[in-house]
Amino acid sequence: MDMQFLLTLAIVAIFWAFVTLVIFQFISGLFASAAYASNVVSVSNGNIAASTSVSN
Numbered sequence: 001m002d003m004q005f006l007l008t009l010a011i012v013a014i015f016w017a018f019v020t021l022v023i024f025q026f027i028s029g030l031f032a033s034a035a036y037a038s039n040v041v042s043v044s045n046g047n048i049a050a051s052t053s054v055s056n
């Protein structure tokens with residue numbers, strides 16, 4: 001094996017490692033977004049208010 005072949009192989013390996021990492025992060029981000037969206041509680045009721053009474 002000559003040096004140019006090894007450098008080309010290293011570049012290709014680094015490229016595919018980066019692509020694999022980006023795809024993995026994207027897929028795990030989708031699952032994290034889905035889990036976050038299922039845990040979000042939407043409060044749209046306008047009658048919910050904190051009532052405080054101050055008596056002196």
